[in-house]
Amino acid sequence: MVSVERTFVVNKPVDVVVDYLKDFSRAEYWDPGTKSCRRNDSGPIGEGSTWDNVSEFWGRETRLTYTLIRLEPNRLTFVGQNKTATTTDDITLSPRGSDTSISYHADIEFSALAKLAAPLMGSELKRLGDGTEDQLTRALNNL
Numbered sequence: 001m002v003s004v005e006r007t008f009v010v011n012k013p014v015d016v017v018v019d020y021l022k023d024f025s026r027a028e029y030w031d032p033g034t035k036s037c038r039r040n041d042s043g044p045i046g047e048g049s050t051w052d053n054v055s056e057f058w059g060r061e062t063r064l065t066y067t068l069i070r071l072e073p074n075r076l077t078f079v080g081q082n083k084t085a086t087t088t089d090d091i092t093l094s095p096r097g098s099d100t101s102i103s104y105h106a107d108i109e110f111s112a113l114a115k116l117a118a119p120l121m122g123s124e125l126k127r128l129g130d131g132t133e134d135q136l137t138r139a140l141n142n143l
Contacts (some may be wrong), residue, residue: 001107001109002107002108002110003004003105003106003107004105005054005081005105005123005129006129006130006133007104008133009101009102010099010100010102010136010140011025011095011099011140012099012100013095014073014074014093015073015098015101017100018073018074018076020140020143021091022045022068022071023039024037024053024068025039025051025052028052029135030132031055031102031132031136032131032132033056033128033131033132034054035055035061037053038051039051040052045071047052047068047069047070049067050067050110051065052065053066054104060127062082063082064082064085066078066079066080067081068095068114073090074094075090075091076089076090076093077089077090077091083111084110085108085109085110086108087106088106088107089105089106089110090105091104091105100140104129
């Protein structure tokens, strides 16, 4: 398993951040690896909503289906799956005056032969984590 964690502050209140992040299709704007992300269902976004995500990693496209498994006033959790990996993105939000502290924790569990490459992927995933922090901060601060 590879884990990436970042904690940072944005200049928006928690409710605005939750409202923005619960729509995972917006990952196109804040996740440097995401090429496209489309919602599979309709209606209000809630626990059980799903998205098809296409990301690029090491020059190769990979597709995952993400499901929102937790939607709370201060916490969101998405699980993405395909045949080679399961990723859990857990986002905890804390008010800091009128700002929000975001703790973003991603765990990527590889299956089958992909487990052998996990140690090599760790540094690339940590680099993507840095890019995610930068882009997500910019996206939220510009709302």
